[in-house]
Amino acid sequence: MATIELQRVEKKFGDLHAVKPIDLTIHDGEFVVLLGPSGCGKTTTLRMISGLEAVTGGRILLNNRDVTWAHPSERDIAFVFQFFALYSHMSVRQNIAFPLQAQGESRETIRQRVAEVARLLEIGHVLEAKPGSLSGGDRQRVALARALVRRPAAFLMDEPLGALDAEFRETMRAEIKRLHIEQHATSVYVTHDQIEAMAMGDRIVVMSDAVVQQVGTPAQVYHDPANLFVARFIGSPGMNLLTGHYAGGTVRVRENMTYQVPGDWVPALDRALDGEGEVILGFRPEAAAVNSEGLPATVYATDLLGGYTMLHLEIGDHEIVHARAGRETHYSIGTPVRFALDPAMVRFFDPKTEKAIVREVTA
């Protein structure tokens, strides 16, 4: 078990920052997800933790031991690669046994431990097969088994489900989560899939442009995004963001459209905007409910998504907001509707800094 600590860790290729200085502590037994679009530096960060990539600045501590310049083999970590990285010329059994053999474990120990993880991952029946003949899901199980068999201090996973088809993904996602709960091993997991991140992470580190945008629990990054990037990136679709002018407790979004700011937000907005100014109003689709007296809009399109309906509402100038509605109601295109926002679920952002405006913590 391990605590991983990144202190001002950065990676530069020439003058280009792949990862700008990042501070992060991953606690013992925690499942941390690095989430971000491709090229944001999440994989590089993971590879720096593993030692496969050298840092260009900062320190990495593993259980308070400085491993910044330690070889990957000296870090006691396991790494699950996106494309499995199985040894194609060896059988599944040999693949799983490899890390134990490399350490010179006895034959009996190897046999026992391989049988143990094979049982855990339910791959006992493919032990003598070659990785090439396995399905994607089984290959990933073998890769996980090879990581588990060594009982490492921490697991690092680089988009382990990225190469699987949708059907397998769900199953494997659940399996990895269950494994984590059973083994209680410190895990760092890289993905670009925010649903995966929300489902698996104890904490999510949202990254973009080589910078950490927010670190928080799935609920925090979903409900209280730290900035506009996180607001847009998390959620499918992302948060609705409407620019308007704030003055005296109301936000004027359009000529004929004024939003009454909930009471507990007024002091925070007054303070942040010095009484008045441009502000971005943000709310999740499920915070908007179609009713008879809210903000006016027309139905632009509707997506019937099985359990619910996603409404695309046009509020003039082709600006679209998304709202969730029950599956039983039908809205035809072009119908004028009104929608109200759940006061507990609205958020505000400063358009200049792109950061969220925070309410004072009430004691």
Next chain:
Amino acid sequence: MTPNAQAIPTGPQQMTRHSRRQMSDKTIAHLFIWPTLLLLIVMNIFPLFYSLYLSFNDYSVIANEPPKWVALDNYEKILTNERSRYWHNFTVTGRYAALSVGLQIVIGFGLAMLLREKFRGSGLITTLILIPMMLSPVVVGLFWKLIFDPSKGFFNYLIYLNPRGGDQWLSDPTLGLWSIVIVDVWMWSPFVMLLCLSGLSAIPNYLYEAAAIDRASAWFQFRRITLPQVMPLLLIAVLFRTIEAFKAFDLVMGLTGGGPGDTTETVAVRLYSEAFLGKFKTGESSALAYIVLIIIIAVSNLYIRALNRAREG
């Protein structure tokens, strides 16, 4: 233009189109295949079977006598008659093949491991190393003969084995075979290197990353990843070089001519001298050629089996 004038040139055009249409794809295919096939039959297939026939006959091309059927006499003579010293030729060939292929694999693979990492000028060095295998064996034989020369050559000077007298490389009964081995290794290690290099570059880097994470030492990685992954290509190199070694002729002729005595006389050299050099024992040498062919096919089969096993893992 009148309609009539237009009609005149279309006549012959239609004719050509028609006759072309008559020549079916099959006919065209036959037209391509038969000349080649005929050439193959005349130049390869016929001599192959004719020499098989001759190997069961007492026959000499210059004797002006028809072949006389002797059944397996020729084979029996080659394989059992001690005085004919054919076994000696097989031993020489075997030793030569083992030494030269073994060294080529070690050196070629070693060079490939060194040149695997790209560095400044590695492309140029690779090309320079490949030069020996582009040369004609006759040329190689001639100038290595000069290099080995005890008085004028610089080989002794380079290795400084005997600064006073200088070893008689080519005319020494033991060093003679080694001389040919050295030249063959010099000439063909680059070929093994080339094959190994392509095998090495096909090993994905993530395997080494995974192995590093799995705490495998460099030696363990080499033994468990590099070697098995290159093995198929290594075996192909061994196969090619072994077949070549069994046919060793040009280098031997260029360097020692089989001497001193018959200490470096490989099967191919013996075959040549039996078949042509004043003896013209056509029947007997045909039998010898068939024995060599059978050995090569047998050895190749063993390698191919090993290759298939290596491919499967």
